[in-house]
Amino acid sequence: MKYFFLSLIALAVMVVGVFGFRGDKFSQAPIQVFPDMDDQDKGKAQTANRFFADGLNSRKPVLGTVPRNAQAGVMPLEFGAGRSGYYFDGKLDGTFGNGLPKELEIKEESDMTGLLGRGEDMFNVNCAICHGKAGDGKGVVSAYFAQADPIIAVPSLHNFPQDKFPDGYIYEVISNGKGSMGAYKHNLPVRDRWAIVSYLRALQASAK
């Protein structure tokens, strides 16, 4: 028994001797029994890396990614920044126009079904959270909007008929936002915005 306690004390001294007390400061790298994600593998800028074919650690931006606040020219063409014409700004002869822009190349029925399908997907991803899947203004978030301020309630999109609110105007609202609704011109390519306009018209027709 005597030896047991003695060896226990000796062991404790050894453990403390090797690992030190908790919270002690070291000048050398600590012994890591469990690394606990203290270190991470990383490549530092301007150094070599054999993992990549070009041997460089510094990488170029991923193709197709867009810096925030990108100016025309940097922004990929499909987002239409700084361009004019009905397809890009919704305006015909200076006022918001109606109808599908020719750039969408809708020739056959299947083209239209494709556009509407895309519009449905993009509407459900980007708009339904506020305006509701049916466009009735009853999305999950709308209750909170109403709570915060009844005046900025999310509107039902069924109340925006084509004669008073032309397609080009809806396109403009999607692109640049309105009031407490944000702009989607950085998130949605021009074609997708038009697809949503078409889908919105279909929603309105089905609500009648």
Ligand code: HEC
């Ligand atoms: C964060 C919630 C939110 C999202 C997401 C949202 N909207 Fe809105 N939307 C609003 C609110 C709030 C208004 C009312 C703005 C106002 O009149 O001040 C509005 C207004 C509108 C209007 C009417 C504009 C007018 O003249 O009064 C249209 C059309 C519209 N949204 C379409 C869309 C479409 C299409 C999307 C998806 C790309 C979308 N919204 C996404 C909250 C949202």
